[in-house]
Amino acid sequence: MARRVRALLATALACCCMAAQAHLFHVGITDASFNQKTGSTEFVHTYMTHDALALLASLYQRQFDLSQPEDEAILRKYVEKKFWVEAADKTRLPLRWVGIAVDAQKVVIYQEIENTPLSKAALIHDEVLIDFIAEQSNTLNVQDNGMIRSLIFDRRTIDQAVR
Template sequence: MKNKLAVFFTALLSLALLPQVAAHKYFFGLTEVSYNPRTQHVEVVHQYTLHDVQRALQKQYGDDFTLDNPNAEAQIMRWLENQFALFDSNDNKVKLNWVGFEADFQNIWLYQEVDIAPTDFCRWRVSNNILMREFAPQVNTVNFVTDNGTDGVTLTRENYTKAVNCQ
């Protein structure tokens, strides 16, 4: 009876810990860069796992960092500016303007925009090492969306800057 009880509690504990283990099997972020004809701006939308971003921000700003802190938005903006950049077809760094962020219980979305209207993103370059310092297996995909389709780049810690290769 003791063995059955021990097996039962071991199995129960394993199931209870499964979500925490499963939550860290992969580290993936997605960014979409697209032109909005209504606003005539290039919009940049980043989506990441909330607890991974919070962990990175706590590491940088201290354990007391929370999203409801009055300084949180400014801290997120500075953190993002140091880890994400776009370069136009002339290899000039593109000025990204902060728009804001929103989060739910699982994800965080970070919004930026550019006050230009490119005809396409061919030969643009992107540098994105978001969360790569904190999580070695982090993979970030950046999709450039146009009327002609989507061209994407996949970035890793070893290669976090790439040019858009339009087809």
């Protein structure tokens, strides 16, 4: 009986330790691609919900519910400051906020540059969560002409050429 209790306690302790270790990686993934039907370049960003909520709580000292339009607007304002795309002439291409989808694990943000092919993008700036979490690393997968390239953004590299 004592052996079972010890085994049960050891298992419970191991589970607690695993839960504490589960969020060691701070990553964001963005997929960028040209939509032939709409003629627009689309960006789909995915971040961990916990990280996004921790950022907003730190900035505004309150709890957030990203399913509420006013809280989504605050996240939108932050993302629009930290992620942008430049053309070759150094002007920013107009990113339109399409919306978000949120669950307990992830926040998915949809943006697009209307009526603009990906080839117009010369530089991407991605500092989302990087300014808040030192270990944050964001990967941007660029799909262009059937090829996929990945750009990695972190504290040392927040601007990268698309080509």
